[in-house]
Amino acid sequence: MYEALLNSITEKTALNENDQVLIKRYFEPVLYPKNRIIEAEGDIPKYLYFIVSGYLRLFHYDDKGDEYTTHINCPHGFFSAYTHFVNQTPSHENIECITACELLRITQADLEKLQTESEAMKTFSLSVFQESMLYNEKRANELAILSAEERYRKLIANYPDILHNVPVQYIASFLGMKPESLSRIRRKILNG
Amino acid sequence: MYEALLNSITEKTALNENDQVLIKRYFEPVLYPKNRIIEAEGDIPKYLYFIVSGYLRLFHYDDKGDEYTTHINCPHGFFSAYTHFVNQTPSHENIECITACELLRITQADLEKLQTESEAMKTFSLSVFQESMLYNEKRANELAILSAEERYRKLIANYPDILHNVPVQYIASFLGMKPESLSRIRRKILNG
DNA sequence: GAATCTACTTGACATTTGTTAGTTAATGGT
DNA sequence: ACCATTAACTAACAAATGTCAAGTAGATTC
Numbered sequence: 001m002y003e004a005l006l007n008s009i010t011e012k013t014a015l016n017e018n019d020q021v022l023i024k025r026y027f028e029p030v031l032y033p034k035n036r037i038i039e040a041e042g043d044i045p046k047y048l049y050f051i052v053s054g055y056l057r058l059f060h061y062d063d064k065g066d067e068y069t070t071h072i073n074c075p076h077g078f079f080s081a082y083t084h085f086v087n088q089t090p091s092h093e094n095i096e097c098i099t100a101c102e103l104l105r106i107t108q109a110d111l112e113k114l115q116t117e118s119e120a121m122k123t124f125s126l127s128v129f130q131e132s133m134l135y136n137e138k139r140a141n142e143l144a145i146l147s148a149e150e151r152y153r154k155l156i157a158n159y160p161d162i163l164h165n166v167p168v169q170y171i172a173s174f175l176g177m178k179p180e181s182l183s184r185i186r187r188k189i190l191n192g
Numbered sequence: 193m194y195e196a197l198l199n200s201i202t203e204k205t206a207l208n209e210n211d212q213v214l215i216k217r218y219f220e221p222v223l224y225p226k227n228r229i230i231e232a233e234g235d236i237p238k239y240l241y242f243i244v245s246g247y248l249r250l251f252h253y254d255d256k257g258d259e260y261t262t263h264i265n266c267p268h269g270f271f272s273a274y275t276h277f278v279n280q281t282p283s284h285e286n287i288e289c290i291t292a293c294e295l296l297r298i299t300q301a302d303l304e305k306l307q308t309e310s311e312a313m314k315t316f317s318l319s320v321f322q323e324s325m326l327y328n329e330k331r332a333n334e335l336a337i338l339s340a341e342e343r344y345r346k347l348i349a350n351y352p353d354i355l356h357n358v359p360v361q362y363i364a365s366f367l368g369m370k371p372e373s374l375s376r377i378r379r380k381i382l383n384g
Numbered sequence: 385g386a387a388t389c390t391a392c393t394t395g396a397c398a399t400t401t402g403t404t405a406g407t408t409a410a411t412g413g414t
Numbered sequence: 415a416c417c418a419t420t421a422a423c424t425a426a427c428a429a430a431t432g433t434c435a436a437g438t439a440g441a442t443t444c
Binding site: 339359360361371372375376378379 | 421422423424432
C-alpha cells in the first residue's frame with residue numbers, strides 16, 4: 001500500500017529509514033467504493049489524499065444546478081482542494097471517487113507535524129504544492145489557446161487510460177465543453 | 193513609494209517597526225518606461241515585483257510565432273512568473289510593462305532572508321503564493337465555463353480601469369479569444 | 385426477465401467564435 | 415508636418431461549439 005507513495009517521494013528526494021517510518025505512521029490507508037463523496041462542498045477539507053489506485057474528481061454545482069467537473073486525477077498522485085486544505089477554509093468543491101479507490105490520507109495538522117519531523121517531507125510537500133500550481137497555470141493556458149478537439153487529443157495522449165475509467169460526461173465538463181460536443185469530436189477522430 | 197506595499201501587507205498581517213525597516217531595506221524601488229521587458233523567457237526570473245503604479249503583463253510566443261498574453265496585473269499587487277521565481281528555474285514567459293511602471297522588487301534570496309527575519313513577512317508571502325494559486329484555479333474554471341462575452345463582462349466589472357490602460361488585443365488574448373471577436377463583443381455591448 | 389434509468393450518441397438547427405480582407409484611426413519616427 | 419507602422423474596427427463568410435429533441439444500448443432495480 002505504501003510502496004507507490006514512497007516511490008513517488010523518492011523520485012523527488014531521498015528518504016532515510018526514519019522518514020519512511022514517519023510516513024507510514026502519519027498516512028492512513030482507506031478504501032472507498034465507486035461514487036463515494038469523500039469531501040463535501042461547504043466543509044473544510046479534512047485530508048490530503050495520495051491515490052494508490054482509482055480515479056478521483058473535483059466538482060461543484062453552479063446557480064442553475066448544473067454540475068461542473070474541475071479536476072480529474074489518477075494514480076499515483078496527490079489530490080485535494082489544495083488551497084482550502086492548506087488554509088483550512090471551506091471549499092466549494094466536492095471530491096468524489098469515480099472508481100473504487102485505494103487512498104492514503106493525512107490531515108493538515110499531521111502534515112505539518114510530519115514536515116517538522118522530516119526535512120525530506122518538507123521539501124516534497126513544497127514540490128507537490130508547486131506542481132499543483134503549475135498544473136492550474138497549464139490548464140488555464142490550454143483552455144485559452146487550444147480548441148476543444150486539441151484539448152481532448154492532448155488529454156488522451158497524456159492519460160490514455162482515462163477513457164476506460166472515467167465517464168465521458170466528466171471528461172467533457174473538465175475540458176470545458178458539452179457532452180454532445182465531445183461526442184462529435186470523438187466520432188470525427190474515429191472516422192479519420 | 194513604500195506606502196502601498198506596507199498597506200497591502202497590513203491588510204493581511206500586522207507589521208511592527210522592525211518589519212517595516214526590513215521591508216524598506218530589501219525591496220528596491222525601480223521605474224520602467226512603457227513597453228520595457230523586465231524579465232525575458234528562457235531566463236530564471238530575478239525578481240518578485242510589487243506594483244506601486246502601472247500595468248504589467250506576462251506573455252510568450254507559440255511555435256508559429258503567435259503571441260499569447262497569459263496574465264495582466266495592476267496596482268497594487270505582486271507580479272512574477274511565480275512558480276519559476278520560487279523554484280529559480282527558467283521561465284518560458286516574458287514580463288513586460290504595458291504602461292510606465294513604479295515597482296518595488298526583491299530577489300528570491302532576499303525574500304527568503306526577509307522571511308526568516310520577519311515572521312509577518314513569512315505569513316504574508318505564503319498568502320501571496322496561495323492567492324496566486326486561487327487566481328489560476330479561478331481563471332481556468334472561468335475559461336472552461338463562461339462564454340467569451342461573459343468573461344469580458346466579468347473582467348471590466350472587476351477591473352474597470354483596464355480598458356484605459358491596456359491594449360484591447362492583450363485583453364482579448366488574456367481572455368482566450370481573437371481581437372476581432374472581442375471587437376464584435378464590445379460593439380454588441382455598446383449598442384445594447 | 386421486464387421495466388426503468390442513465391450514459392452516450394446522433395442529427396438538425398442556432399449561436400458563437402475564427403478567418404480573411406479591407407478600412408479607418410491612432411501612433412511613432414524622421 | 416509627413417510618412418510608415420500598428421491598433422482597432424467592420425463585414426462577409428467559414429468553422430466550431432451549443433442547444434434541443436430523439437434514439438440506442440447498457441446498466442440497475444424490482
